[in-house]
Amino acid sequence: MRVIVIGAGAIGAPIAARLHEHGHPVVLVARGANYEVIEKCGVTIATPDTTSRSRIDVVNGISSLTFEPGDAVVLCVKSQDTAGVLEELASIAPASLAVFCAQNGVANERLVSRHFANTYGVCVMSPASYLEAGRVEVFSAPVIGVLDVGRWPSGVDETALEMSRLLGDSGFASLATEEIETLKWGKLLSNVLNALEVLCGPSAMSDELAGRVRNEAVACLTAHKVDVVRATTLAEKRSKLVNYHSIGSIRRVGSSSWQSVLRGTGNVETDYLNGEIAQLGRRYDIATPVNELLQRRANEMARRGLAPGTVSITELHQELAGRE
Numbered sequence: 001m002r003v004i005v006i007g008a009g010a011i012g013a014p015i016a017a018r019l020h021e022h023g024h025p026v027v028l029v030a031r032g033a034n035y036e037v038i039e040k041c042g043v044t045i046a047t048p049d050t051t052s053r054s055r056i057d058v059v060n061g062i063s064s065l066t067f068e069p070g071d072a073v074v075l076c077v078k079s080q081d082t083a084g085v086l087e088e089l090a091s092i093a094p095a096s097l098a099v100f101c102a103q104n105g106v107a108n109e110r111l112v113s114r115h116f117a118n119t120y121g122v123c124v125m126s127p128a129s130y131l132e133a134g135r136v137e138v139f140s141a142p143v144i145g146v147l148d149v150g151r152w153p154s155g156v157d158e159t160a161l162e163m164s165r166l167l168g169d170s171g172f173a174s175l176a177t178e179e180i181e182t183l184k185w186g187k188l189l190s191n192v193l194n195a196l197e198v199l200c201g202p203s204a205m206s207d208e209l210a211g212r213v214r215n216e217a218v219a220c221l222t223a224h225k226v227d228v229v230r231a232t233t234l235a236e237k238r239s240k241l242v243n244y245h246s247i248g249s250i251r252r253v254g255s256s257s258w259q260s261v262l263r264g265t266g267n268v269e270t271d272y273l274n275g276e277i278a279q280l281g282r283r284y285d286i287a288t289p290v291n292e293l294l295q296r297r298a299n300e301m302a303r304r305g306l307a308p309g310t311v312s313i314t315e316l317h318q319e320l321a322g323r324e
Helices: 012-021 032-041 079-092 108-113 158-169 180-191 194-200 202-206 208-223 228-239 256-262 274-284 289-304 313-323
Strands: 003-006 026-030 043-046 051-054 058-060 072-075 098-102 118-125 128-132 135-138 146-151
Touching: 003 012, 012 026, 012 043, 012 051, 012 135, 012 158, 026 032, 032 058, 072 079, 072 158, 079 108, 098 108, 098 158, 108 118, 118 158, 118 180, 118 228, 128 256, 146 158, 146 180, 146 228, 180 208, 180 228, 194 202, 194 208, 194 256, 194 289, 194 313, 202 208, 208 228, 208 274, 208 289, 208 313, 256 289, 274 289, 289 313
Parallel strands: 003 026, 003 072, 026 058, 043 135, 072 098, 098 118
Antiparallel strands: 043 051, 118 146, 128 135
C-alpha cells in the first residue's frame, strides 16, 4: 500500500515522515510556503525524544498527484477544507480509492462517502503543534499519537487492517476497530471545548461554561442514539496511550483550533465541532445556546484575526444571560 497524505500540518506531516522513516511508500501533498520548505529542505518532526528531518516525496497540491492500484489517501486537512479537497480529488482519483479521514468531528466521512465507496474514519489523538512551515512538534513519547481506524460507519476490512499495521509500525498506537464512529463521537465530546479555550484561554476550562458545553453535547448525542457511555469510555481508554512531555523548554501552545487562530488562517473548525452539536440540537429540538455562542464567537475571532485567549469569560456569561 502506498499512502498519499493530503495536508502537511500537525497530523499529516508526522504521519508521512514516520511512514517514510520506516520504509513505507508515502507521498505528502503540501501547498504554499509549507510545500516550498519541505520540497527544498525536508520535513522536520520534533518529539520529546528526537528531532528528525525527512526528505520525503512531496507534491505541490492535489492536481500534481497520479494514482496507482492499491493507493490509499489519508486526509489530514481541517474539516472546513474537506469539501474543496474532495472536489479536486474526485476529479482525478478512481471512485474505488480508499480514503481515510484523520480529522476531528464526524462530518468528513459523510462528505467523502458521497464520492468514494471505500471511506474510513481515523480517530486522532496527538498533542502536536504546527506553527512554522516545514516543522511539526509532537509532545508525546514514546508513542507519538493514537490513530485508530475503521471502515465508516462501522466494520473492519483488509484495507483498515493494513493501514493500522503501517501506522503501528511507524511509531503510532493504532488498532482497527469496528466502532470507529462511536470512538469519534467520544473524541468530539472533548473537542467541543476547543472553542472555549481559544476564546478565553486555558483557565476557562474550569468555568461552569465548560460543563454546560459538554452537557448540551451529551444531550444531543443521546437523542441521536449515540451510546455516550461507550463513546466516552473508548475515547478515554485510548487517550491514556498519549503521554505528554515538553520538548526541551517548548510546550504545546494549545489545541488545533488555538493554533489556527494563532497562525491567522482566517478560519477555524468550530462549525464541525460545536456546530455539529448545534445542528443536532435543531434536529431534536434541544437548546444548545452555549455551543451556538462559542461557534459564532470563535468564527468571528478567526475571521477578524484576533489573538486567541483575549475574550473574558465574564463577557460570554453576560451575552448568554442576555439571550436567555
